[in-house]
Amino acid sequence: MPAKVRKAVFPAAGLGTRFLPATKAQPKEMLPIVDKPIIQYGVEEAIHSGIQNIIIVTGRGKTAIEDHFDVSFELEYLLETRKKKDLLAIVRNISDMIDVSYVRQREQLGLGHAVLRTKELVGDEPFAVVLADDVIEAETPCLRQLLDIYSFFSAPVLAVMEVPPESISSYGCIDAEPVTHNGHNDRVYRIRDLVEKPKQKDAPSNLAIIGRYVLTPEIFGSLQAIDPGSGGEIQLTDALRHLLRSRPIYAYRFEGTRYDAGDKLGFLKATVEFALRRHDLGGPFREYLKSLTL
Numbered sequence: 001m002p003a004k005v006r007k008a009v010f011p012a013a014g015l016g017t018r019f020l021p022a023t024k025a026q027p028k029e030m031l032p033i034v035d036k037p038i039i040q041y042g043v044e045e046a047i048h049s050g051i052q053n054i055i056i057v058t059g060r061g062k063t064a065i066e067d068h069f070d071v072s073f074e075l076e077y078l079l080e081t082r083k084k085k086d087l088l089a090i091v092r093n094i095s096d097m098i099d100v101s102y103v104r105q106r107e108q109l110g111l112g113h114a115v116l117r118t119k120e121l122v123g124d125e126p127f128a129v130v131l132a133d134d135v136i137e138a139e140t141p142c143l144r145q146l147l148d149i150y151s152f153f154s155a156p157v158l159a160v161m162e163v164p165p166e167s168i169s170s171y172g173c174i175d176a177e178p179v180t181h182n183g184h185n186d187r188v189y190r191i192r193d194l195v196e197k198p199k200q201k202d203a204p205s206n207l208a209i210i211g212r213y214v215l216t217p218e219i220f221g222s223l224q225a226i227d228p229g230s231g232g233e234i235q236l237t238d239a240l241r242h243l244l245r246s247r248p249i250y251a252y253r254f255e256g257t258r259y260d261a262g263d264k265l266g267f268l269k270a271t272v273e274f275a276l277r278r279h280d281l282g283g284p285f286r287e288y289l290k291s292l293t294l
Contacts, residue, residue, distance in 0.1 A: 004126075005126045008130050009056075009118045011114035011115065012039060013062065016262075027064055027065055028133075034278065042130045046098075049141045056102050058105070068094065103117050105117050112226075112234035113234040116224070140256075146214045149252045155216070155250055156249045158212075158249070158252070160210060160253050161210050161258060162253070172195065174205060174207050175194070177190050196235055207251065218243055222243040
């Protein structure tokens with residue numbers, strides 16, 4: 001049996017420039033979809049996948065993330081004295097849900113560099129990486145799906161999804177061969193190569209890498225071995241290509257709906273659809289949308 005995945009890394013040091021001016025003074029990861037910050041959706045996915053040890057890579061101006069997952073004595077006291085038990089339970093649940101550690105990424109040197117900053121906290125064991133911008137709604141959490149594939153193949157696994165060919169240049173994508181697994185031959189792939197943001201004509205497939213990874217500790221050696229790319233950034237895709245020389249890596253076309261909450265349109269779509277699913281908001285909100293003259 002492969003070693004159990006106990007830790008999930010959340011890179012959250014980016015500047016969030018696509019959401020300026022809203023992100024001038026608050027982290028992009030704390031923007032709410034309905035009434036919950038983007039990053040909390042990813043953290044809850046990790047919890048529901050069986051992972052409670054969370055490592056968040058932060059940077060300058062990200063203290064609101066730490067405050068969100070910390071105990072808020074003043075707020076709890078206020079809610080308790082006003083007998084608002086339901087709200088008190090919500091607030092306490094946030095601080096109780098995870099064991100969380102933080103590490104700083106002082107310079108914006110790429111996703112690979114953010115992952116490398118967690119080397120000492122992760123140690124010599126497998127771990128997950130969750131990009132909070134990718135909010136995924138699924139009956140079985142996306143990360144849990146990847147962990148099941150990791151357990152079967154004892155190898156790193158990346159989440160992928162099909163995208164329109166004209167959109168592939170916005171993603172890393174894979175060159176891979178299908179592997180039959182659990183009666184399916186179109187969900188698991190053994191990766192032959194990875195390409196970061198290829199031109200449409202050069203893309204080996206339309207299978208885009210999405211922000212969920214299950215990695216083994218060898219990735220740290222690969223991150224240290226590769227040369228930085230443009231802008232001095234260390235890319236995780238380049239490190240995975242390096243690791244591919246010495247061990248197999250798999251991809252899984254996950255089941256579920258992915259929202260790009262790091263994009264304004266994707267953020268709006270997520271807000272609308274998550275609100276419609278809420279038992280307390282869905283009905284009135286649906287009627288409001290129907291009343292609009294569009």
